[in-house]
Amino acid sequence: xxxxxxxxxxxxxxxxxxxxxxxxxxxxxxxxxxAREAIDSGSRYIxxxxxxxxxxxxxxxxxxxxxxxxxxxxxxxxxxxxLSAGLKSGKFKACCLKLANPSKQVREVLSVSGxxxxxxxxxxxxxxxxxx
Amino acid sequence: MAxxxxxxxxxxxxxxxxxxxxxxxxxxxxxxxxxxxxxxxxDESATNIIIHGYQGxxxxxxxxxxxxxxxxxxxxxxQAPNFDPTQIPPCDLTVRLEERRSGGLxxxxxxxxxxxxxxxxxxxxxxxxxxxxxxx
Numbered sequence: 344x345x346x347x348x349x350x351x352x353x354x355x356x357x358x359x360x361x362x363x364x365x366x367x368x369x370x371x372x373x374x375x376x377x378a379r380e381a382i383d384s385g386s387r388y389i390x391x392x393x394x395x396x397x398x399x400x401x402x403x404x405x406x407x408x409x410x411x412x413x414x415x416x417x418x419x420x421x422x423x424x425x426l427s428a429g430l431k432s433g434k435f436k437a438c439c440l441k442l443a444n445p446s447k448q449v450r451e452v453l454s455v456s457g458x459x460x461x462x463x464x465x466x467x468x469x470x471x472x473x474x475x
Numbered sequence: 476m477a478x479x480x481x482x483x484x485x486x487x488x489x490x491x492x493x494x495x496x497x498x499x500x501x502x503x504x505x506x507x508x509x510x511x512x513x514x515x516x517x518d519e520s521a522t523n524i525i526i527h528g529y530q531g532x533x534x535x536x537x538x539x540x541x542x543x544x545x546x547x548x549x550x551x552x553x554q555a556p557n558f559d560p561t562q563i564p565p566c567d568l569t570v571r572l573e574e575r576r577s578g579g580l581x582x583x584x585x586x587x588x589x590x591x592x593x594x595x596x597x598x599x600x601x602x603x604x605x606x607x608x609x610x611x
Contacts, residue, residue: 365493368522369486398493400518401580448511455587456580 344370346377351390353475358386359468363395366403374403378410387417387439388475392468394444404456407440411462414439435461443471477541478502484525484534484553492521492538496549499540505547505610512588513547513608519581519588520551520560520604528555528602545610546590552603559594560585560604 344364351357358381366374378389389410393399415426418439429435443465445453453459465471478499482488493514500510517538524536537552565586566579585592591607 365490367486367489367518368526369489398514398518400489400515400522401584402522404580448515451511452515452584455584 344373346374348377348381351472353388353472355388355475356386357388357390357472357475359390359392359472361392361395365398366396366406367398367400368402371400371402371406375406375409379413382413382417387414389414389440390468390471390475391440391442392444393442393446393449394468396449397446399449399452401456404452404458407442407458407462411437411440430461433460437462438475441465441471441474443468477539479540480538482536482538484521484529484536484555486522486525489518489521489525492536493518495538496540500547503542503547503610509547509608509610513549513606516585516588516592516606516608517549517551519584520606523560523581524551524553524555524602524604528553528558530555542610547608547610549606549608550603551606552597552601554601557596557600557602561592561594 344362344366347361349359349361351359360377362374364370381389391407426435441463442453445464450464453464463474465474480492480495482491496514496517497510500513521536534554539550541548560582563579563582566583585606589606589608593605595603597603
């Protein structure tokens with residue numbers, strides 16, 4: 344798996360990860376490491392471009408969830424109880440992490456895992472950046 | 476005749492396992508949709524064997540894939556300590572991932588992307604997980 348990063352400007356600065364390859368139990372740590380480095384360098388809004396991801400496993404989903412948790416901890420907007428209630432009601436949507444351009448199978452996995460209940464998914468990269 | 480793959484239980488081999496299922500499925504004329512689902516289930520199964528079964532100790536995974544009638548059948552055999560993953564309870568998707576039981580999401584995927592999942596201990600004492608997916 345390879346990740347290139349570009350800096351885009353929505354209403355806020357958005358770091359876009361362009362991921363090429365499969366995100367499985369062997370590679371998901373690379374994604375987490377890259378995100379950790381970006382967050383430590385000050386990034387607060389991340390968009391994952393999945394256009395060239397052919398496969399994602401539950402470990403990739405776990406990695407994305409970990410990145411969401413890291414970003415959310417920097418946002419003092421809501422506490423854990425509010426988040427849990429929002430997840431159960433389906434009303435919570437993350438403002439710090441979004442996804443773009445998943446293939447049909449990857450989108451299916453995002454749906455089956457339930458991660459699409461709180462992460463917005465866009466089919467257009469520009470619209471995704473503008474949504475932050 | 477069944478296709479077989481015997482491979483070292485290491486995460487770096489997951490890609491080769493997925494390719495084996497893809498190649499075999501194509502030769503059996505499975506649709507892309509059916510194959511993608513089966514690849515997902517096999518990858519999740521192999522990952523659970525490597526991480527939760529062998530837990531870093533050396534071992535092998537034997538994979539056999541065949542067509543029985545109009546059903547694709549994949550059997551994964553390993554010699555890790557006996558464990559029946561079909562007994563893992565369904566996972567609650569509204570619970571945050573870090574609070575969920577380890578391996579639970581993988582098993583959830585396996586159930587969602589196959590028609591049937593069964594487990595047995597072979598006469599030799601190995602774990603054998605069987606995944607079935609109808610071609611239609």
